[in-house]
Amino acid sequence: MLRKIRITIAVIVMTLITLLLLDFSGTLHPYLGWLANIQLVPAILAVNVVVIVGLAVLTLVFGRIYCSVICPLGMLQDLVSWLHERFGGKKAKRRFNYSPAKWWLRYLMLGAMTAAMIVGIHAVIALLAPYSAYGRIATNLLQPLYIMGNNALAAIAEHYESYAFYHVDVWVKMGATFAVAVATLLVVGWLAWRHGRTYCNTICPVGTVLGVLARFSWFKVYIDLDKCRTCGACSHRCKASCIDSKNHAIDYTRCVTCGNCLPSCEFGALHYGHPRAAAQPAAAEQPAAASTEQPSRRAFLVGSAIVAADAALAQAGKKVDGGLAAIEQKVAHTHRATVTPPGSLSVKHMAKYCTSCQLCVAQCPNQVLRPSNDLATLMMPTMSFERGFCRPECTRCSQVCPTDAIRPITMEEKTDIHVGFPVWLEQNCLPGTRHVACGNCARHCPTGAIEMVPLDENDELSPMVPNINEARCIGCGACEYVCPSRPFSAIYVEGYEVHN
């Protein structure tokens, strides 16, 4: 029963969260956005106390059920493991064995994550946060297929003159992030195929934190010693390798409350519920697990979240007719500072809070956001304006961000957030080099920051070139996008490290 409920919820949540990450139209986010907000790492980064307390209570009542029905990376591993069981023959179902917990590795990873959160080392957070790892896999590997499916529907819709679906470009946004997504899928997938929940129980810091809480959960799986024949069937069935059937002990720090073991016992010795005093299992190997330490450990967790929050608050030639001229693809300029989206306050703030889940990148309707390739900001969203510009009516990235790395902003606020400033390159500018009238940057500037003036101020008839008032520029990139100079625009946006 527990197993069936768990699988049903997992299938539903997994489907919805994947849809949230795949959707590019912005229609699903209002209904499904909460699924990203209830993920633990984003909630801690966003100091979402309701979610943090809620998840702690959930774990203290039901055990590590979070890892089975909320965390998409956990559910992905269950899926891989199930596929092995389904197609791997009889042996696959009984391929697990009890193994002692690797505490040193678990605490090392948790320590690294906590330190990274406090100091703001973005790459560590991004790599270790399980939701973000799944986000990268879904947006990099699945979204292109999803969009291709959409495009097939769009083609059909076009045939019938319907506007229900529209075409969306499929493109690899950044190689490095794509590679990380593939590597994550291979490593996690391989571990899941072989050993079930190894990743969750040795590497994942969220698993470690929840494991510590789960030890004291009210409901748990327990062994009825009167009925147990010590056959070991449950151990072989446990993907978390946490049932020590010989000693009748269960490591609750690793049990993800999946319920797979319950039906595996032929003698009805396994139960899920609040263990009766008589059937209380013998203490498993629990290093440093005296119940007196409970409050201090919990205090540590909450404490670390608050520390992180405080730190965050402190920073803020025509001969014939027809034909189309070939268009050279635009190439991004090398930036001194990455341009981060409005609402992200500063590069530092972004680095501290962003877990690189790619939700904002997947949602950006203007093809502006993409994961960064720079080492310091690797996989974090960065703005680039070769395929579009940050349109004034859109605040979608700020609405979807589950970690508050991009704070929610309104359209009105956006008009006053300066994320960068324009740089004009005279050697690329067409009026000067090709002697054609242009002024497209000035025409499209939403803030009127660009004025066209004669190149030679003493000669009214000299070519008109842009004259930029940096103070009025908000860094939306419209000028860079519509600039006819290719492959390098004659005007581009350089990022501010701190927005103003």
Next chain:
Amino acid sequence: MDRRNFLKKLGLGTATIAAPAIVSCTSDKSSGAPHEPATGKMTMRINPNTGDVVSLLGYGMMRLPVVGGNGSAREEHSEIDQEEVNRLVDYAIEHGVNYFDTSPAYCQGQSEHATGIALARHDRSKLFIATKLSNFSPDTRSRAASIEMFHNSLRELQTTYIDYMLLHAIGGGKDAMQEFEERYIDNGILDFLIEQRNKGVVRNLGFSYHGDIAIYDLALKMHDEGKVKWDFVQIELNYLDWEWANEINDRNTDAKYLYAELAKRRIPAVIMEPLLGGRLANLPDPLAHRVKKRDPQRSIASWAFRYAGTWPGVLTVLSGMTLMEHLKDNLLSYCPLEPLNEEEMRALERLGGDIVSYNTIPCNDCKYCMPCPYGINIPAIFVQHNKCLAEDHVPHDRMDPTYAAARRAYLVGMNRAVERERQADHCIGCGHCEPHCPQRIKIPQELQRISEYTDKLMREE
């Protein structure tokens, strides 16, 4: 065989005989099969100068079909579907079409070659070939280059003579007078063509006209003064341009005037743009209903063809037919022509006035403006904008209950029709296109208007 079996066999036999009889009875009335044009019924017009008996429908070779596409062969890297061209030409000739109009510029320069191949399979003496001296580019305006262009036309068309030779689109350019003199007078090319007419290499000499009325008047003055005799003149005529061309764009002249000037001199008129590049086939819904109500059996396009054909001074009406459906529908209008009566003519001219009120951009998708050096797909943008106007997908009032649907249709439709990087917001206003437009559309201005409108729609999410 017993009696029962015999009767059974007899019944079956009767039925099989009866069946086709029933089918043939109903096919005329209710089978729904479209009418097929009849052969041997084409309305013919006689050229008073040469006595040529010319079909009222002329085949314009500007919008030829392209391999693997449903558009015409004027996009990037598009190759003409020669097999399809042959099939269309064969069908047209079979149904009486004998006038074929091409140019060295059409279909990115591939049209004459394709026309030559298609026509070489037929009896040359029964066909009339029209081509043009399309020396638009300054480097083809020298005497030598222009003469080479003429000889090349003969080669491509696989013929030793041209029936109808035109100076291509006089009246265009930034300075129309200067351009006219540069292209045809100063280099002596007009004299060269007159000489060719004397030799019989050119049978009829004329010009096609768009744009500056001063050039039209000048050309006719030359005719009056005996400097050059025009055997025919090609003008744009349809029920919209008849009285409204000047209203739509004050740089243009009503067809009424152009036609009257020719009629006065008994110069046969060859008609181009009878359908305005399809714009008169794709009317705004309320207007389309009005036309359809007059005769539900006739296509909307057929009214435009019958309008042009009804004018007695018209020698032939050119149509750039890309698809077999276009060809068949046009043949139905002219095999034979049922001339419009006075009331119908006036009703169509009034309809023209109502079309003007929709503010469509007068682009006929001729693609003379292309290629834009900055990659903008000008005609595709205009055609799409016009399509939205006709379908009532250009919303202005946000309170309108259909606003959201119309907005989506406009934005999604534009992205479908034109790649984002070729849309109006990328027009820098260099003005390279403008002198090439036969309709004299202020292209950069219109593109900026569309860009601003699109931007506004996007903001009003």
